[in-house]
Amino acid sequence: MRWKKGAAAFVPEIAPVMSEADFLARELSDWETSRARRRQLLGELYYRGEQQILRRKRTVIGPEGAPVEVTNLPNARLLDNQYARLLDQKLNYLLGRPPLVTSDDRAYERALRGALGRDFFRALRGAAHDALAAGCGWLFACPDGAGGLSLRRFRPWDVLPFWADADHTALDAVLRVYEREAYGPRGKEKARYAELYTPDGVFRYRREGRALVPDSPFCVPYVTARQDGRAFPLSWESLPVFPVKYGPEELSLLDRVQSLQDAVNLILSNFVNGMQEDPRNTILVLVNYDGQNLGEFRRNLAAYGAVKVRSDAGAPGGDVRTLSLEVSAENYKAVLELLSRALVENARGYDAKDLRAAGTPNEMNLRSVFSDADLDADMLEAELQAAFQAIVPFADACLRAGGRPAGAGASLIFNRDTIVNESQVIADVAGSASLLSRETLLEQHPWVEDVPLELERLRRENKQKGEAT
Numbered sequence: 001m002r003w004k005k006g007a008a009a010f011v012p013e014i015a016p017v018m019s020e021a022d023f024l025a026r027e028l029s030d031w032e033t034s035r036a037r038r039r040q041l042l043g044e045l046y047y048r049g050e051q052q053i054l055r056r057k058r059t060v061i062g063p064e065g066a067p068v069e070v071t072n073l074p075n076a077r078l079l080d081n082q083y084a085r086l087l088d089q090k091l092n093y094l095l096g097r098p099p100l101v102t103s104d105d106r107a108y109e110r111a112l113r114g115a116l117g118r119d120f121f122r123a124l125r126g127a128a129h130d131a132l133a134a135g136c137g138w139l140f141a142c143p144d145g146a147g148g149l150s151l152r153r154f155r156p157w158d159v160l161p162f163w164a165d166a167d168h169t170a171l172d173a174v175l176r177v178y179e180r181e182a183y184g185p186r187g188k189e190k191a192r193y194a195e196l197y198t199p200d201g202v203f204r205y206r207r208e209g210r211a212l213v214p215d216s217p218f219c220v221p222y223v224t225a226r227q228d229g230r231a232f233p234l235s236w237e238s239l240p241v242f243p244v245k246y247g248p249e250e251l252s253l254l255d256r257v258q259s260l261q262d263a264v265n266l267i268l269s270n271f272v273n274g275m276q277e278d279p280r281n282t283i284l285v286l287v288n289y290d291g292q293n294l295g296e297f298r299r300n301l302a303a304y305g306a307v308k309v310r311s312d313a314g315a316p317g318g319d320v321r322t323l324s325l326e327v328s329a330e331n332y333k334a335v336l337e338l339l340s341r342a343l344v345e346n347a348r349g350y351d352a353k354d355l356r357a358a359g360t361p362n363e364m365n366l367r368s369v370f371s372d373a374d375l376d377a378d379m380l381e382a383e384l385q386a387a388f389q390a391i392v393p394f395a396d397a398c399l400r401a402g403g404r405p406a407g408a409g410a411s412l413i414f415n416r417d418t419i420v421n422e423s424q425v426i427a428d429v430a431g432s433a434s435l436l437s438r439e440t441l442l443e444q445h446p447w448v449e450d451v452p453l454e455l456e457r458l459r460r461e462n463k464q465k466g467e468a469t
Contacts, residue, residue, distance in 0.1 A: 021205065021212045024175060028194065029210050031160045032177075040134035040157045043254040046261070047084045047133050053077050053265035058273075076272035082340065083261045086347040087132050087253055094377045094384075095125045097415040097449075105408035106452065112410055115148040115395045123151035127244040127387070128380060130156050135250040138174075139387065140197070141240040141394045143223055147402040149395045154241075161243070168250070173198045174241045177207070197241050201233070240394055242387045247379050253347060260343040267339065271332040348376040374416075381414055388412045415449075 018026075031037060045051075058075045062068035098121040103109040123139055130137030130153070138154035158177050164170040174197040182191045192207035193215065202220045205212040221233030222240060246252060254261075344351050350373050367374075392410055399406035429441050439455060442448045 021214065024194070024196065024205070025210055025212045028160060028175060028177065028212070037157055039252065039255065042258075043133040043135070043252045044157075046081075046254055046258070047087055049079055049081055049084070051079055051081070051265060052262050053079055053269060056266075056269065074273040074276040076269045076276070078265060078268040078272060080264050080268055081261075082264060082343050083254065083257055083347075086257070086344065086349045087129070089349050090132055090253070090347075090373070090376060090380070091125065091129055093373055094380060094414055094416055095121075095128055099124070099415060100413040100450075101410055102413055103408050103410040105405065108405045108408035109410065109452075111399055111404045111406070112392070112395055115398050115404075116391075117144065117148050117150070120151060123153055124384065124388075126153040128384065131244045131246040131380065131383065132253050135246055135252040135255070137244040139242045139244065139391070141242070141391060143398055147398060147404075149391070149398050151391070167248070168243070168245075171239050171241065171243070174239070197239060199237075199239050200235055236394060236397070238393075242390050244387045245383045247383070257343055257347050260339055260346060264336065264339050264343065267332060267336050271329070345372070348372040377416060384414075385412055413443075 054077050056075065056077055057069045058071075058073045059067040060070050101109065101113050101116065103112065127137035127139050134156035136156055138156060138159050140152045140154055142150055142152065144150035154176055160175040160177070161168075161171055162173045162175070164172045176195045176197065177192070178195075179190045179192050182189055194205040194207055194212055196203040196205070200219075201222060204215040204218055204220060206215045207213075222236055223234040225232045225234055341351075350369050354369050388411075396406040425444070425446050429445050433441060438458070439451060442451045442454050448454050
């Protein structure tokens with residue numbers, strides 16, 4: 001195969017002794033066991049509720065001083081998934097409403113919206129979720145067969161990127177792994193594959209153990225054009241795979257808050273454990289009692305809830321007491337509030353309780369509550385804007401192939417789903433009528449979602465009023 005940027009960029013010294021398939025297989029093996037990929041998987045698992053607390057064990061110090069698991073103590077595993085709430089909060093804050101594709105050329109704007117299709121927002125939202133959960137999401141562009149562009153979402157833990165620079169701003173190639181069910185001699189089996197996305201096309205491999213074996217067909221073009229009954233393979237001018245990062249460092253939301261999320265779960269579980277302890281499962285002090293062994297004593301106590309203690313003549317009186325710690329709910333509540341506040345602050349989110357405590361907040365109070373969320377949304381928005389600008393040339397190519405207007409330039413306007421004082425915003429818009437154009441005023445009005453449509457409605461109303469007079 002031929003690399004547009006040269007295979008030497010990948011294997012400059014070992015090319016004479018190592019084939020490209022061997023090189024990719026070795027890179028893939030190292031990546032699949034890497035810490036970076038484990039963190040990507042962990043971010044999604046935590047979002048789904050599969051967190052560390054579910055594997056918690058109660059332990060005591062054993063005879064040799066090492067922790068030993070015990071099963072006769074309460075072991076609550078409570079999960080308060082604040083991490084998932086904050087991730088959804090960030091996602092819906094920026095992408096709760098579909099962003100607007102705008103351009104100075106109205107005809108091109110309508111054509112571009114049609115080329116991107118209705119699934120564009122869903123793909124963009126999925127990539128943003130992956131960026132928050134795993135540090136980096138991935139989108140792949142391909143023609144949809146109807147003159148438009150289709151965006152597919154690649155899961156972060158299935159993608160091994162080969163970056164062209166240290167800042168991870170340009171790609172040489174991308175290796176994607178996936179599984180597919182197939183029926184073999186022993187019934188249904190899972191076949192593993194790997195696809196290498198390069199500027200020249202997609203190169204397909206089967207995974208047999210740790211080796212990569214070229215599959216058939218080996219090289220698949222991104223686009224196939226037909227003329228006079230013949231098929232012509234075509235390639236894009238650049239790689240049609242787009243990263244969507246959660247900031248330049250590609251750190252996930254879990255990297256910020258995992259220890260705090262685990263601490264919240266641990267505090268809740270410890271509190272419930274303390275509340276569940278009673279004379280049937282706490283420490284018992286037996287005085288002058290030499291009946292059955294302690295194991296049998298515990299079983300009888302658990303079954304009947306009572307114990308008989310006898311005092312022999314001349315011997316100290318028998319007695320049963322418990323050793324237990326007083327559970328202070330206020331202490332747990334205070335620690336839990338501190339952890340929850342730290343969790344929100346480190347995640348750069350907001351707490352709706354702050355809005356309720358403020359009564360009827362003014363604009364300044366609202367900006368204060370949403371300040372951290374705005375700063376974080378700005379960082380993710382910048383990455384989404386960069387991905388959109390990289391996608392637009394591919395949509396333009398589809399438009400040109402269909403003879404439609406293309407290349408006029410477009411931008412993406414995000415409609416953040418925030419709480420605003422609409423009365424104040426409307427008053428500010430009305431007060432600026434003599435300073436700004438009507439189109440600018442409509443863009444800032446909280447009730448207007450489609451500015452061109454609203455302008456057209458105003459023109460029709462003015463025309464009707466003119467005809468009436």
